Amino acid sequence: xxxxxxxxxxxxxxxxxxxxxxxxxxxxxxxxxxxxxxxxxxxxxxxxxxxxxxxxxxxxxxxxxxxxxxxxxxxxxxxxxxxxxxxxxxxxxxxxxxxxxxxxxxxxxxxxxxxxxxxxxxxx
Amino acid sequence: xxxxxxxxxxxxxxxxxxxxxxxxxxxxxxxxxxxxxxxxxxxxxxxxxxxxxxxxxxxxxxxxxxxxxxxxxxxxxxxxxxxxxxxxxxxxxxxxxxxxxxxxxxxx
Numbered sequence: 533x534x535x536x537x538x539x540x541x542x543x544x545x546x547x548x549x550x551x552x553x554x555x556x557x558x559x560x561x562x563x564x565x566x567x568x569x570x571x572x573x574x575x576x577x578x579x580x581x582x583x584x585x586x587x588x589x590x591x592x593x594x595x596x597x598x599x600x601x602x603x604x605x606x607x608x609x610x611x612x613x614x615x616x617x618x619x620x621x622x623x624x625x626x627x628x629x630x631x632x633x634x635x636x637x638x639x640x641x642x643x644x645x646x647x648x649x650x651x652x653x654x655x656x
Numbered sequence: 657x658x659x660x661x662x663x664x665x666x667x668x669x670x671x672x673x674x675x676x677x678x679x680x681x682x683x684x685x686x687x688x689x690x691x692x693x694x695x696x697x698x699x700x701x702x703x704x705x706x707x708x709x710x711x712x713x714x715x716x717x718x719x720x721x722x723x724x725x726x727x728x729x730x731x732x733x734x735x736x737x738x739x740x741x742x743x744x745x746x747x748x749x750x751x752x753x754x755x756x757x758x759x760x761x762x763x764x
Contacts, residue, residue, distance in 0.1 A: 567753070569700075576758040577692075577700060577743050582750075591751045594657075627699055640706035641747040642690040646699035 534558040534645045536628050541650030548618050548654070554611040554628030554647055562606035565631040567643065568613050570624035570652075578624075581613065582631070596622075618654045625649040658682055658746050662756035668764040673734045677759045679727045679744035688748035691720055691729045694758075695740045703742075704729065739763050 540552040554566070568580040581592045581602040590602050601614040611628050629643035659682040669675050679689065687707035692700040702711045704720035707727060717732040731738055744756040 569755075576741075577694075577745075577755040579745075579753040579755060582753065593752065634706055634709065636687075636706055636709075638686060638688065638706075640688060640709075641750065641753075642702060642705040643692075643700075643745075644702050644705075644711070646701075648699055 534630065536630060536645060536647035538626065538628055538647045538650040541626065541652045543653045543655065544618055545656050546618060546620060546654055549614070549616045550618065550652060552613040552615065552626055552650060552652070556609045556611065556630070559630070561609040565641075566604060566611045567629045567631060568602060569627045569629050569643070569646075571627070571649075572621070572624045580626070583611070615652070618652075620654050623652060623654050625651050657752060658685060658749050658754055660744055660746055660754050660756040662744055662759045664759060665757065666760040666762065668762050669734055670764045671734050671736060675731045675734055675761065677729045677742055677761075679729070679756050681725045681727075681746055684724045685746045685748035687723045688746055689720075689722065689727045690745045690747060692743045692745065693740045694743065700743065
């Protein structure tokens with residue numbers, strides 16, 4: 533059974549830092565791209581970042597580029613999100629999501645499993 | 657960036673109704689479109705991938721269609737557990753995935 537368990541959320545002051553972790557089990561972690569997706573209170577889903585299976589390819593939403601860093605430790609089956617220079621607008625539940633490809637007429641990518649989320653609150 | 661726009665933003669319907677939610681992309685995305693369902697306090701759940709492929713375990717009353725810029729999610733006969741918020745998401749741009757703003761489906 534696939535399980536994704538986020539941790540590391542909490543209350544942090546503006547300008548502060550936080551590192552989120554996502555412990556994965558039930559699948560070959562090193563073979564799959566992983567993403568972070570966030571949801572501000574009462575708002576919709578916002579994709580934050582993706583890291584592909586090798587770990588060398590990473591991409592970010594414009595809203596977090598230069599402040600957040602995604603990484604993975606395939607030996608520990610763990611995904612990370614280092615968040616620096618945090619702003620009140622970064623307040624959200626942060627989900628990690630496992631990606632999967634379906635190879636039909638193209639290479640279709642989707643998020644097939646999600647963690648339960650961890651809440652980050654940026655406030656003084 | 658590819659913008660995804662859902663309509664309507666909210667919808668009231670009754671158990672047994674047929675409901676359709678639409679999603680429009682700001683540029684052609686072929687069939688690189690997924691649909692998710694989210695209930696309050698829970699993580700999103702994948703319903704449809706590649707515009708029309710039903711995820712394993714998802715009831716057959718859910719279906720997806722469309723290609724290019726216009727897509728739809730249809731629920732053929734609403735059940736009580738279907739009242740939730742639905743999101744579309746494009747995977748055409750693999751450097752920057754984007755979601756629609758969501759459609760909240762409420763009980764009439």
